[in-house]
Amino acid sequence: MSQSDTVERILDAAEVLFAQKGFAETSLRAITSKAGVNLAAVNYHFGSKEALIQAVFERYLTPFCQALDAKLQELEQAGGADLEKLFGLASRLALGSHGDEARRAMIFFRLAGQAYSQPQDHLRAYLREHYGAVFRRFLGLLHDTVPDVPPLELFLRVHFCLGAVIFTLSGMESLRTISKKDFNIDITAARITQQLLPFVVGGIRG
């Protein structure tokens, strides 16, 4: 057929390595080696390393945003939802239901963290262009739940939450290490994310 699973193998390897080491620190040789494909395959199938980075995000984000958008449209037609429902939905959709999904979600949040702190301008522009609509729909529904908060302020607060979530999930490993060292408590990743939801809800309310 027209395409083997080479493309998927590359994306799988790149996703993990980018999350572990960052974009610049991950070489195409490391990716292709882990994927078990030839070095030239990346440039053949994707065109460039930059395009590969975008492809990694696209493969993860497109299904997620489609699912989220569908759910949000349902809520819109149902006449809205409350704060907990809204963030609970986003959280469930982002973190998944079973362990495998959660692990992949964590990988992706590490990626998101890198995308934000590193100056991947092309990526930021790409994300904004492709997934801005879903974000605005979410913001609209959110506004109905706290109508007393001005839109711009609400936008900022959502951004604050995003920061807390991305920062937390992308640094999960060291958080657990510190918890064990300083508090002698073997906390699970699930428990940490669980603590995140009320924090976020409270923060939005202000």
Added chain:
Amino acid sequence: MSQSDTVERILDAAEVLFAQKGFAETSLRAITSKAGVNLAAVNYHFGSKEALIQAVFERYLTPFCQALDAKLQELEQAGGADLEKLFGLASRLALGSHGDEARRAMIFFRLAGQAYSQPQDHLRAYLREHYGAVFRRFLGLLHDTVPDVPPLELFLRVHFCLGAVIFTLSGMESLRTISKKDFNIDITAARITQQLLPFVVGGIRG
């Protein structure tokens, strides 16, 4: 003389460039060129690029942490403080009083964001070792203001706040761009950080 200002010039240039482009993406050639010094000066004065990264953090963090620690000790002897005072103090100390300090603080928060999302393990270990004590002192005072919150939970919430702050301040530029584009409001950086404080306080309370 025993030392010209070469060291400071390198640190100044490195600080800005690392914040703009990230550690891996910033070459020593770019740094020395911007600083107007010879390429070999970095390895001569600092030993390696890694050591330069640490030095950049140290120059900023050591005075800040000393000042913070002193203020915290004062508060301890005064019998504690409330939540707003505590975070207000940290905020004032971190963001400075006048515009120049605020600008430099923003640069540093971008650095902090990079340090967290990129796998600079040596840096994380270094920061933890050198500045962990101040952080624990802050956590102790904080605990007295919300004694009903268990220590580990409090630690997590502080970490959430840290995420919101770093994420926000390191992405300040794009935040202002979005604000102008989507809301047609020309928001200042000061106003954004101002919104941050109540969010943080509310989040800690839960």
Added chain:
DNA sequence: AAGCGTTTTAAACATACGTTTGGCTGGCAC
């Protein structure tokens, strides 16, 4: 089985990087 477009491969290419080298410079002690 022959032909053809697609995919894979090994090898090379050009470039950029961090680091090291060996010599030059200038000011201070004697």
Added chain:
DNA sequence: GTGCCAGCCAAACGTATGTTTAAAACGCTT
């Protein structure tokens, strides 16, 4: 003035990177 040594400099070194090339292998149609 002489010797000295920290600081500076241009140049080179070895290596790793993203990308390109040209040929080989493959799979499908005819």
